Amino acid sequence: MLANMNMHHRQFGTTLRKWRNSKGLTLEQVASATSLAKSTISKLESGYRSTTLANVERLDSLLEANGEVVTAWRESRDRASDPDWLNRIRESEERATEIRAFNPLYVPGLLQTPDYARIVFSDASPGENPEAIEALVEARCDRLRQLEAAVRVIIPEFVLRYAVGGSETMHRQLQHLIDLSERVRIQVLPDGIGYHGRLAGSFRILSFDDRVPRVECEHATGSIVEVRTAEVRRLTTVFSELASWGYDPDRSLAALEEIRDGFAVA
Structure with a gap:
């Protein structure tokens, strides 16, 4: 207790x-x-x-x-009324000095807009109470504001081009990423690269001042924590290799703007 x-x-x-x-x-x-x-x-x-x-x-x-x-x-x-997995994620994020995130299917959770997050949660939990979905959306989309950790993310280009929720939702999501680019180091991973580390799945590496790094293997509605040294080392290597294949931040920003402009809004 x-x-x-x-x-x-x-x-x-x-x-x-x-x-x-x-x-x-x-x-x-x-x-x-x-x-x-x-x-x-x-x-x-x-x-x-x-x-x-x-x-x-x-x-x-x-x-x-x-x-x-x-x-x-x-x-x-x-x-106190939120799911235990969400509170564990928050606790880790608030203690972290750096968060590195990669998701081969979606925009990483910390960077999602409410509309984008709502679709991800709803599709992953069909039949869930709408009020519960809204609570999760609010919690997910408010977390970045509360963090002091340095944040680095790698997002595959095809993830950014996939119309989750339609053109307007994606236009807002891409604009949100552009707005965050001064706070978060965002790298776009171009299509057709010769490295397949993205097959490792979705993961985050959290570093701390007072404890060993840990890995969280994410899924749509939660995460699994992994602290074994070998696993942390393996996914740290994967992240570094993915980063070396990704566009640098300036070129990534240009890519975000180009992809955003491809989603027409009324």
Whole structure:
């Protein structure tokens, strides 16, 4: 139970500690001003417990956080009802210093627009409750904004030319990739190359400051985590080789613009 609480509420705790430190307040001072126990404040910051909205609002007011502490608490509460695989992905992403991603079939999840993600989730989970689909779409499309990690992705050219959802959806998706190109290193993998490492399937390599790298083998609605050294080494080599065959970022940007323009919009 403690591990789950830690995973769900770590971001809230980090936000709370950031604001307390920015104001130069000790745990004792915050506890005294809010009538909360010092141990409660400590556990909140460590992510080992949650608290009520009323308490969070008192903390936000004391720290003059302009609603940021309340927002972080609401997001952590919402995460508690999300699937375990999604919370594991979030935890890894938030701790990572670099994320390298390759998907031979779709635009990588972190870079998907809501319309594109909705189609991917719906097609992979026929009959799923529309509200559940929307929750997954929102979670997927909001994750990149919350990350500090450097992100590198390789996207096959034919993936970008395949009309998922039709021309308008793809036009918006390609424009989204173009808009992200200053934040994310995007390489387009041209058709007809002589290397077939893409047959390794969809995967992400996550690097950390405080632990060994790990690989996540992705599928449409989740991922499988692999931490064996040999597997991490193998897919790191595959990613490097794919990158060497891909266009450089400038040429990739030109390719994205050319492919976008090929999808007519009304």
